Amino acid sequence: MVLVLQAGLNCILNMILPNSFYTRTDVVTIARDLPGKFLVTEIHGVRTSGMIVEVEAYAGIKDRASHAYGGRRTKRTEVMFAQGGVAYVYLCYGLHQMFNVVTNVSGVPHAILIRGIEPVEGIDVMLERRKYSVLKPSLTGGPGSLSAALGITTVLTGCQLSGPEIKVEDRGVGFSVEEIVACPRIGVDYAGEDALLAYRFYIRGNRFVSRAKK
DNA sequence: CAAACGATTTTCT
DNA sequence: GAAAATCGTTTGG
Numbered sequence: 001m002v003l004v005l006q007a008g009l010n011c012i013l014n015m016i017l018p019n020s021f022y023t024r025t026d027v028v029t030i031a032r033d034l035p036g037k038f039l040v041t042e043i044h045g046v047r048t049s050g051m052i053v054e055v056e057a058y059a060g061i062k063d064r065a066s067h068a069y070g071g072r073r074t075k076r077t078e079v080m081f082a083q084g085g086v087a088y089v090y091l092c093y094g095l096h097q098m099f100n101v102v103t104n105v106s107g108v109p110h111a112i113l114i115r116g117i118e119p120v121e122g123i124d125v126m127l128e129r130r131k132y133s134v135l136k137p138s139l140t141g142g143p144g145s146l147s148a149a150l151g152i153t154t155v156l157t158g159c160q161l162s163g164p165e166i167k168v169e170d171r172g173v174g175f176s177v178e179e180i181v182a183c184p185r186i187g188v189d190y191a192g193e194d195a196l197l198a199y200r201f202y203i204r205g206n207r208f209v210s211r212a213k214k
Numbered sequence: 215c216a217a218a219c220g221a222t223t224t225t226c227t
Numbered sequence: 228g229a230a231a232a233t234c235g236t237t238t239g240g
Contacts, residue, residue, distance in 0.1 A: 056221070065221070067236095076236060094234030096222050113221055144222055154235090187221055210222095 014038075015170045016162050022084030022103045027110040028199060030103050031057035035180055035203050036173040039117055041166055043151035048125050050117030050140055050150070051173065054202035054209045056185045058100070060109040065191035068109035079158050080109035087166055089147070089157040096144030099152050101161060101168070115186075115200075116141045118208045119149070126150070141208040179204050186210070 017037065024030055040049040058066040060080070067077045067090075079088050080102055088100040088111050104110040117140045119126055126132075126149035132139055140146040147153070152166070161168050182198040189195055202209040 058221075067221080072237090074237075090221090091235055093220060093222050093232080095232070098221065100221085115221085138223085142223070185221070190220090 017168045017170055019083075019085045019162070022101065022161070023105055024084075025104055025108070027057045027059050027103050027112060030101075031055045031112045031199065032180060032182070032201050034101070034112060034114070034168075035201055036175050038120065038169045038171050038173075039114065039146075039150065039166070040121070040169060041150040041152060042164060046122065046125055046151070048119075048122030048150050050119045050121075050146070050208075052114055052116075052168075053118050053206040054114075054116035054141075055200070056113045056115060057199040057201075058111045058113065059199070060104070060111075063191070063197075064194040065185060065188035066109070066111070068111075071109075073109075077109065080111050081107055082158070084110075085161050087152075087156055087159045087161060089152060089154045091154055092144065097147040097153050098143050099147045099150075113143055114146065115143045116202065116206075116208045116210055117146045117150075118206060137207045142210045175203060 034052050034055045037052050038049055039052055060066055060068045061071045063069055068080045076090060082102055083106040084103040086102045088102050090098050092098050100111040100113050102111050119140050130139055130149055140149045156165055159166050181202050181204050183200050184196055185200045
């Protein structure tokens with residue numbers, strides 16, 4: 001009885017997002033829903049997690065900032081065409097692992113880049129992975145940094161986001177519209193008019209949100 | 215097959 | 228604030 005109650009409670013407090021969360025067709029809406037959700041990894045049995053605080057939406061074939069712009073379908077981008085609910089991890093600048101959530105139905109290559117998390121579980125492990133001695137915003141602020149802290153690499157591309165290696169959970173944390181800031185994406189100046197779209201969302205005032213360059 | 219480049223981070227000045 | 232680090236992916240010849 002106790003076990004059942006605990007399982008039930010755990011289910012309510014740590015609900016793994018269902019596939020229907022990701023297969024919705026508006027990637028911007030999904031992106032706005034992600035801040036406040038929890039990204040959990042279990043790599044070689046080691047658990048680390050953090051609350052998502054910053055994301056960017058990439059709207060597929062019509063978005064010049066997207067890897068899938070124009071329907072570009074290559075070995076690297078192939079996973080973006082999968083049904084929503086899997087990971088897209090790619091290497092940037094030869095050294096940074098970028099973690100994305102694939103969304104929309106099969107055949108529509110939409111994705112959301114996770115740009116920042118606030119550490120929650122396994123902080124000691126994250127410090128070790130990053131060779132940090134103290135917790136500071138750059139530990140998990142920025143897309144390459146959070147992947148390194150959580151142990152996410154390109155080998156996890158294509159993984160289901162319902163586990164076991166990677167999970168995204170709703171733990172009942174929510175934010176009001178005023179607390180979620182919408183603004184243009186970072187590092188996509190090459191995208192012309194699409195660079196102006198307010199596809200970046202972050203939690204106002206959170207220390208783990210990356211700063212836009214000037 | 216060669217070459218340019220990027221949804222970045224860190225370090226040095 | 229500028230520059231280096233660093234390599235898989237993509238594109239062009």
